[in-house]
Amino acid sequence: MRVKTKKGYIDTPALIVDLDKFESNLKKMADYFKGIDADIRPHIKTHKCPVMAIKQVNAGAIGVTCAKVGEAEVMAKAGIGDILIANQVVGATKIMRLLDLLHLSDVKVAVENDGNVEELNEGAKSRNKILKVLIEVDVGMNRCGVRDFEEAVELAKKIDKLKNLELVGIMGYEGHIIFTFEREERKKLGTQCMENLVDFKKHLEKEGFSIPIVSGGGTGTYDIASKVEGVTEIQAGSYLTMDVTYGYLNLGFEQALTLLTSIISIHDDHVILDCGMKAVSGEVGQPQGVGLEGASISSLSEEHGHMVYPEASKLMIGQKVELVPSHGCTTVNLHDNFYVVKDDTLEGVWEISARGKFL
Numbered sequence: 001m002r003v004k005t006k007k008g009y010i011d012t013p014a015l016i017v018d019l020d021k022f023e024s025n026l027k028k029m030a031d032y033f034k035g036i037d038a039d040i041r042p043h044i045k046t047h048k049c050p051v052m053a054i055k056q057v058n059a060g061a062i063g064v065t066c067a068k069v070g071e072a073e074v075m076a077k078a079g080i081g082d083i084l085i086a087n088q089v090v091g092a093t094k095i096m097r098l099l100d101l102l103h104l105s106d107v108k109v110a111v112e113n114d115g116n117v118e119e120l121n122e123g124a125k126s127r128n129k130i131l132k133v134l135i136e137v138d139v140g141m142n143r144c145g146v147r148d149f150e151e152a153v154e155l156a157k158k159i160d161k162l163k164n165l166e167l168v169g170i171m172g173y174e175g176h177i178i179f180t181f182e183r184e185e186r187k188k189l190g191t192q193c194m195e196n197l198v199d200f201k202k203h204l205e206k207e208g209f210s211i212p213i214v215s216g217g218g219t220g221t222y223d224i225a226s227k228v229e230g231v232t233e234i235q236a237g238s239y240l241t242m243d244v245t246y247g248y249l250n251l252g253f254e255q256a257l258t259l260l261t262s263i264i265s266i267h268d269d270h271v272i273l274d275c276g277m278k279a280v281s282g283e284v285g286q287p288q289g290v291g292l293e294g295a296s297i298s299s300l301s302e303e304h305g306h307m308v309y310p311e312a313s314k315l316m317i318g319q320k321v322e323l324v325p326s327h328g329c330t331t332v333n334l335h336d337n338f339y340v341v342k343d344d345t346l347e348g349v350w351e352i353s354a355r356g357k358f359l
């Protein structure tokens with residue numbers, strides 16, 4: 001008789017993906033993009049997992065977005081044929097690694113300053129390659145990106161003169177408004193950000209540049225940014241597995257990601273779990289317990305999670321407790337594998353191959 005591995009036998013702490021919820025999120029996003037002009041180019045910084053990226057592409061994504069060359073290396077080697085690095089790639093070491101990927105995948109990169117486009121061009125020239133670039137626009141987040149039309153046009157002119165670069169679009173991420181709780185307010189602010197981005201496209205086109213790609217948006221704004229005329233692709237990523245923080249926005253996606261932990265100590269109402277900040281991130285708040293009404297995680301030390309639960313006397317040492325991470329992306333980055341579970345049975349182990357790839 002075949003013995004199935006049950007969730008309860010998975011050693012802890014372990015990241016669990018509920019397959020039904022995961023597939024529901026995958027389908028909901030894919031279905032949304034079937035009905036509109038814009039495409040989805042999911043950001044893989046959330047899951048860092050080739051199996052999930054391939055499922056997203058097979059469900060209709062035009063490619064993926066990455067933050068780092070190391071992530072792009074993992075995705076290109078896994079067969080993802082179209083990659084946007086939505087970030088600056090600075091310095092010869094990284095630039096050479098980026099160029100090495102062009103024989104595997106159509107890799108494009110964001111740019112925002114003169115010196116960087118020059119070094120990218122030098123690298124591409126030395127490898128006899130043409131590198132596609134998108135000008136990053138700061139749409140209010142105050143991170144990377146050109147600040148005004150003049151800067152954008154100057155940079156576009158510079159790129160035009162450089163023989164080994166090809167300007168293929170612009171990108172801008174409205175991360176500063178993505179967690180605006182009120183839907184109407186988020187819609188207003190998100191629309192303004194993307195209209196601003198499209199204004200950069202129009203301005204550059206008036207100056208004679210071709211801007212086929214306009215890329216932006218995240219999980220909190222995918223259905224706002226994608227409705228702004230001129231936006232061609234959306235970079236949402238967290239929707240696939242979700243977390244506590246995105247849960248507050250009531251977007252209709254399911255919490256597919258949990259951390260399975262074990263109780264290792266109980267004293268009065270103070271329960272210690274075998275997961276600290278090396279297993280679950282707490283930078284935007286504590287994780288939340290599943291199914292234990294009145295329980296709360298009060299703090300995380302390196303290897304211990306402190307849970308306060310008035311009914312702790314009903315619990316046992318070794319008992320499993322599931323937590324939803326407050327931030328999925330930084331939690332996933334701490335783990336080697338997703339344990340994929342359907343109806344309490346382990347269906348597979350998917351490697352988080354791009355974890356720690358911050359170079």
Ligand SMILES: Cc1ncc(COP(=O)(O)O)c(C=O)c1O
Nearest residue numbers: 043086173218219235236237238
């Ligand atoms: C450049 C960029 N695009 C898109 C996103 C959207 O990600 P999420 O789906 O988590 O909102 C992020 C998130 O940090 C980002 O940095």
